[in-house]
Amino acid sequence: MDSSLFFSRTDLSERDARKALDTALGGADDGELFLEYTQSEAFVFDDNRLKSAAYDVEQGFGLRAVVEESTGYAHSSELSPAALKRAAEAVSAVKTGRSGTYADGPARTNTRLYPDDNPLDAVSFADKVALLEEINAYARGVDPRVRQVSASLSGEWSMVEILRPGGEILRDIRPLVRLNVSVTAGEGDRQESGGHGAGGREGYARFIDPAAWRGKVDEALRQALVNLEAEPAPAGEMEVVLGPGWTGVILHEAVGHGLEGDFNRKGESAFAGRLGQRVAAPGVTVVDDGAIAGRRGSLTIDDEGTPTSRTVLIEDGILKGYMQDRLNARLMGVAPTGNGRRESYAHQPMPRMTNTFMTNGDKNPGEIIASVKDGIYAVNFSGGQVDITSGKFVFNCTEAYRVKNGKIGAPLKNVALIGDGPSVLTRVSMVGNDFSLDPGIGVCGKAGQGVPVGVGQPTIKVDALTVGGAAA
Numbered sequence: 001m002d003s004s005l006f007f008s009r010t011d012l013s014e015r016d017a018r019k020a021l022d023t024a025l026g027g028a029d030d031g032e033l034f035l036e037y038t039q040s041e042a043f044v045f046d047d048n049r050l051k052s053a054a055y056d057v058e059q060g061f062g063l064r065a066v067v068e069e070s071t072g073y074a075h076s077s078e079l080s081p082a083a084l085k086r087a088a089e090a091v092s093a094v095k096t097g098r099s100g101t102y103a104d105g106p107a108r109t110n111t112r113l114y115p116d117d118n119p120l121d122a123v124s125f126a127d128k129v130a131l132l133e134e135i136n137a138y139a140r141g142v143d144p145r146v147r148q149v150s151a152s153l154s155g156e157w158s159m160v161e162i163l164r165p166g167g168e169i170l171r172d173i174r175p176l177v178r179l180n181v182s183v184t185a186g187e188g189d190r191q192e193s194g195g196h197g198a199g200g201r202e203g204y205a206r207f208i209d210p211a212a213w214r215g216k217v218d219e220a221l222r223q224a225l226v227n228l229e230a231e232p233a234p235a236g237e238m239e240v241v242l243g244p245g246w247t248g249v250i251l252h253e254a255v256g257h258g259l260e261g262d263f264n265r266k267g268e269s270a271f272a273g274r275l276g277q278r279v280a281a282p283g284v285t286v287v288d289d290g291a292i293a294g295r296r297g298s299l300t301i302d303d304e305g306t307p308t309s310r311t312v313l314i315e316d317g318i319l320k321g322y323m324q325d326r327l328n329a330r331l332m333g334v335a336p337t338g339n340g341r342r343e344s345y346a347h348q349p350m351p352r353m354t355n356t357f358m359t360n361g362d363k364n365p366g367e368i369i370a371s372v373k374d375g376i377y378a379v380n381f382s383g384g385q386v387d388i389t390s391g392k393f394v395f396n397c398t399e400a401y402r403v404k405n406g407k408i409g410a411p412l413k414n415v416a417l418i419g420d421g422p423s424v425l426t427r428v429s430m431v432g433n434d435f436s437l438d439p440g441i442g443v444c445g446k447a448g449q450g451v452p453v454g455v456g457q458p459t460i461k462v463d464a465l466t467v468g469g470a471a472a
Helices: 014-025 080-094 125-143 211-230 246-259 261-265 326-332 365-370 421-426
Strands: 030-046 049-067 070-076 146-163 169-187 191-199 234-243 286-289 310-315 355-358 374-386 392-404 409-414 416-420 427-433 440-446 449-457 462-466
Touching: 014 030, 014 049, 014 080, 014 146, 014 326, 030 125, 030 326, 049 080, 049 125, 070 080, 070 326, 080 374, 125 169, 125 211, 169 211, 169 374, 211 392, 211 409, 246 261, 246 355, 246 374, 246 392, 246 416, 246 421, 246 440, 286 440, 310 462, 416 421
Parallel strands: 234 374, 355 449
Antiparallel strands: 030 049, 030 146, 049 070, 146 169, 169 191, 234 462, 286 310, 286 355, 374 392, 392 409, 392 416, 416 462, 427 462, 440 449
């Protein structure tokens, strides 16, 4: 059992917490007391000046009791015996007329991804502002076509403790940093923008190194200059090559949500009831792994206390499993996979992705491009729209190129990729050997909750995907 850090930093006592937990969970099937303390800060530099700087401290608890499929949940930022008592009384209503059998607790892990110390304090306020000033000056001086620069830096340090019956205290420390740069370049009356960012579960050290942040600025500027030369996109069904790394966001949105346990237990996913069946082309393997140290979606334990793990979802095109929280795993008769996540103490956990990606294949990326007779090479994406249960999607490209007879041609603007996840996976004909994860910028939304995630994939070829653009 871990000793608590939370109670030593707040006015709440462990005795009061245990009393409320016992009241709420007596006769329930599952549940926990989730405690969270978070420090966060954010800086935005725009129009040659520091536009905003913010610092916040937030703390609170979420108390949950689960009976069969029903959940009683109460949360509060007031850390007091009275607030805990009210919460326990509220969630106990879910147990009316029933005495449950409490589920076994999570397995323990001896591997901690992050130390207890807070890395946000290692760099001063002045140095963080100076970093953004340097980025602004460098971006404006590197090319005369630069017209606007915006840079942002944010950091967060969270301490989570999960109390369970029997005296268990499970703890996770969660640092999170992100740097973003946006550059607008222009020629004559035309101007275009490009952006790049990076982040991870770490401190600021990597991001204040000029060798690192200059690369982010150069990449943002490169994208802006490419977009200045972009031509209108064609339209119609054609071959599409997706580049490595961040393009895995299509996999995340169009396929990943459909592999979460709740949608499959309820029969709402296109993948429901298809375990052991072929759902993708041979060579396609999809994994969710929340235990990769330093990655944006990685946690020591999920928000129910289950250790994160590597979960194979699709192996060589065959559906092998789903991502599970404790509730859906129990009702489906399988083990939880460490995917029970929540945005904060004010939210209930649900099955969510961590770092979801397609693994390497055996094709050289140049070979994949050379195989395209008439198509599109998509390198970067911005936003999109997805129907989670069906997997139907529309994604907008921020960087894409025309490909004809195996040669990359002119950059394109206003490229939209339209399709559905289950069909796309069956049309993957080539998988590259250049796998990479995204630079650490992903945020996933589900049921009104946002959580940090990672995505990734190698270069892949989709034989037929609808491209929306100008008339063909």
